[in-house]
Amino acid sequence: MNPLELPFSRTRHDRAAHRRTETGLLDRLRQESTTHALVLHRKRLAVVGADAPRAALLAPAGLPEGTWVYLGEDDGSTYVALLLPDDVEDPPPPAGADGWAGLRELTAGQAEALAADEDPTVLVHGLSVEAVALAGWHGTHQRCGRCGTPTVVVQGGWARHCPVDERETYPRTDPAVIMAVVDDADRLLLGHAATWPEGRFSTLAGFVEAGEALEDTVRREVAEESGVVVGTAPGDVVYRGSQAWPFPASLMLGFRARAVATEVRTDDEEVTDARWFARAELHDAAAAGEISLPGRHSIARALIEEWYGAELPGAW
Numbered sequence: 001m002n003p004l005e006l007p008f009s010r011t012r013h014d015r016a017a018h019r020r021t022e023t024g025l026l027d028r029l030r031q032e033s034t035t036h037a038l039v040l041h042r043k044r045l046a047v048v049g050a051d052a053p054r055a056a057l058l059a060p061a062g063l064p065e066g067t068w069v070y071l072g073e074d075d076g077s078t079y080v081a082l083l084l085p086d087d088v089e090d091p092p093p094p095a096g097a098d099g100w101a102g103l104r105e106l107t108a109g110q111a112e113a114l115a116a117d118e119d120p121t122v123l124v125h126g127l128s129v130e131a132v133a134l135a136g137w138h139g140t141h142q143r144c145g146r147c148g149t150p151t152v153v154v155q156g157g158w159a160r161h162c163p164v165d166e167r168e169t170y171p172r173t174d175p176a177v178i179m180a181v182v183d184d185a186d187r188l189l190l191g192h193a194a195t196w197p198e199g200r201f202s203t204l205a206g207f208v209e210a211g212e213a214l215e216d217t218v219r220r221e222v223a224e225e226s227g228v229v230v231g232t233a234p235g236d237v238v239y240r241g242s243q244a245w246p247f248p249a250s251l252m253l254g255f256r257a258r259a260v261a262t263e264v265r266t267d268d269e270e271v272t273d274a275r276w277f278a279r280a281e282l283h284d285a286a287a288a289g290e291i292s293l294p295g296r297h298s299i300a301r302a303l304i305e306e307w308y309g310a311e312l313p314g315a316w
């Protein structure tokens, strides 16, 4: 498990990647009684349960047409996902499901069960994260990136093949760094984004650029967004854990970073305010509602609370 408590990273099933190339895999699995299907439409999952909905696990027989992908196996059962066509407007939930829900909503409703490592919540949530990430990729990669020809789904839904230039493309993930920047007085740097409601603060973050090492991304993003300088000595940028964030295709890589120059000068475009918080100051501001901190399922929250050493009050 990750060193941080990260609900999106909780998973139990075996992706069994070696099975993806089996001939006729999905056609065969759809006939088997041990196969269970998650159904998605535009990255929303068919769900059961009203209070804390979770992805419905349905028998494949009788489900409508769509793209089938192989997710993996666990304890004698096999799991697949059915991606309904994007161009269908408002499809009804399949028989056996109560409605549709997005992954953030599901995660929020299951946060306690995930934190307690409860089954089958962990199993179903892990499958849901995988399925949503794949659904997002299929939705935006219907054509070959080189010649524009419609591509064909192969390898159990884990690749798309261009029949013209025999090129295959694979699901991509966009790395992003997110960092708890701490100074030598043990204060934490948090920023306020231009698009956020007043009082909302979180750790700085940003996408890794082409040809860039993670440590350099951390230093560049902190400098761009806050003017603060992160050190280059060994140990000044330390990896803490990661969390899939398929909105649409990110992988959040969490770091602790040490500031060597603390003067704040925000870019006033992405980040309009950045402040240093001492421990008691952050706790009291959050408790009083003067600031609000990131949601409890985010890696930002985990990084902040890891620095603080305990849970903090309030959340978005």
Ligand SMILES: [Zn+2]
Pocket: 144, 145, 146, 147, 148, 149, 162, 163, 164, 165, 166, 167
């Ligand atoms: Zn092509």
